Amino acid sequence: MNQWKNLANQLYRNVISFGMSYFIKINNTFKVLFIVLLSFSFNSNAFSEESTKDIIKKRKSLFSQNYKLAKRISILLNEVEIEDSKKLMLRMSDNYLELLTLFPENTKEGHGTEALPIIWEEKDKFDALMKKSSDQMIKLASIIEDQDDFRAALKQYMWSSCKACHSRYRAPH
Numbered sequence: 383m384n385q386w387k388n389l390a391n392q393l394y395r396n397v398i399s400f401g402m403s404y405f406i407k408i409n410n411t412f413k414v415l416f417i418v419l420l421s422f423s424f425n426s427n428a429f430s431e432e433s434t435k436d437i438i439k440k441r442k443s444l445f446s447q448n449y450k451l452a453k454r455i456s457i458l459l460n461e462v463e464i465e466d467s468k469k470l471m472l473r474m475s476d477n478y479l480e481l482l483t484l485f486p487e488n489t490k491e492g493h494g495t496e497a498l499p500i501i502w503e504e505k506d507k508f509d510a511l512m513k514k515s516s517d518q519m520i521k522l523a524s525i526i527e528d529q530d531d532f533r534a535a536l537k538q539y540m541w542s543s544c545k546a547c548h549s550r551y552r553a554p555h
């Protein structure tokens with residue numbers, strides 16, 4: 383009789399200890415899963431917030447850089463430094479192409495952006511204008527040495543792009 387009791391006891395303890403260890407395992411798995419999920423959601427939030435800020439900062443800095451390049455180009459042409467001015471024209475062109483990638487959906491507002499919502503309502507038109515501005519700088523570089531009037535050429539191929547885009551897509555500042 384005692385023998386049976388012992389066996390039942392043994393069995394009972396085994397079942398309990400198996401159950402416990404299973405429970406702890408599950409529990410740990412869930413804990414790990416929970417922590418992983420938590421850090422993921424935290425990270426992805428932080429990540430997207432960070433990237434919004436970075437992208438807006440990046441495009442502002444590229445526009446500012448293009449403004450500086452444009453002024454520099456104008457000065458170089460006054461000094462008839464044609465070859466140097468052409469290099470800067472091509473850099474402006476490249477910057478415009480990079481700018482094409484810097485208007486994703488999550489950068490419509492915040493961080494002092496002056497970009498207007500209409501950009502994303504007609505993204506194709508906006509992108510086409512950016513691409514055209516880039517092409518115009520390549521065109522300018524290819525024709526500049528044959529121009530009599532540098533200022534007129536700059537106006538036609540460089541400065542007109544700024545105005546065409548800002549008047550519709552950038553907030554008055």
Ligand code: HEC
Nearest residue numbers: 442445446449452495496497511512515543544547551552
């Ligand atoms: C296809 C559109 C487009 C073209 C072309 C364009 N811009 Fe802009 N520009 C913008 C937009 C949109 C902003 C606002 C960006 C923001 O605040 O996120 C801007 C902002 C700027 C800024 C402010 C940057 C800052 O630090 O806030 C300057 C300076 C600027 N542009 C100069 C120029 C000049 C100079 C040209 C021409 C040589 C030019 N842009 C051509 C669309 C354009």
